[in-house]
Amino acid sequence: MANKQQILDKIVRKLELNGEAPVRGAADITVRGMVISYEAASIQSPMGGVDGDSNPFLGIGVANPGRIKIVANTDDMTTIFSNDAAGKARLMIIGLLGDFANDKVLRNNSDNADLSVIRGHELLGMGQ
Numbered sequence: 001m002a003n004k005q006q007i008l009d010k011i012v013r014k015l016e017l018n019g020e021a022p023v024r025g026a027a028d029i030t031v032r033g034m035v036i037s038y039e040a041a042s043i044q045s046p047m048g049g050v051d052g053d054s055n056p057f058l059g060i061g062v063a064n065p066g067r068i069k070i071v072a073n074t075d076d077m078t079t080i081f082s083n084d085a086a087g088k089a090r091l092m093i094i095g096l097l098g099d100f101a102n103d104k105v106l107r108n109n110s111d112n113a114d115l116s117v118i119r120g121h122e123l124l125g126m127g128q
Contacts, residue, residue, distance in 0.1 A: 004027075004038035004040070004066065007038055007068070007100070007102070008024070008027075008028070008029055008036070008037070008038060009024075011029055011036060011068070011096075011097065012024050012029055014096050014097075015029070015031055015093065015096065018092070018093075018096060020032070020089075020093065030073070031093060032080075032086065032089060032090050032093065033072065033073045033074065033080045033086075033090070034070055034071065034072060034073060034080065034090060034093070035070075035071045035072075035073055035109075036068060036069070036070050036071075036097075037068075037069045037071070038066055038067075038068060038069070038102075039066050039067045039068075039069045039105065040066040041065060041066040041067070065100075065101050065102045065120065066102060067102055067103045067104065067105050067117075068097055068100060068102045068103070068104045068105070069105050069107065070094060070097075070104060070105065070106050070107070071106075071107045071108070071109055072107075072108055072109050073109065074109060076108055076110075077106055077107070077108050077115055094106075094118070098118070100120050101120045102120045103117055103118065103119055103120045104117070104118040104120070105117050105118075106118075
């Protein structure tokens with residue numbers, strides 16, 4: 001499993017290199033009205049006929065990383081993607097996260113329902 005603090009640190013570095021001013025909290029990043037955090041993967045058991053009691057780390061599925069969660073600071077995600085310079089900058093920020101193996105999840109602040117899931121890159125040689 002990935003270290004969530006290292007992933008968040010890498011996101012902060014990428015944002016700063018691209019001229020943004022992210023605010024790093026203990027468990028999240030705030031930038032341009034969005035809160036970015038790491039959501040750990042829930043893995044019930046390995047797949048592929050491997051007995052999880054005797055060998056819990058074998059099988060397809062155990063390398064699946066968690067998700068990068070992007071939540072609107074306001075109640076509605078659509079309000080922060082208006083057709084202006086700030087909305088375009090926010091879309092650029094989401095684009096910067098595209099090279100992570102993690103899926104990206106967009107959510108409103110008022111609920112936990114996924115509005116959109118952007119698939120991450122597959123890990124070569126690992127199960128998804």
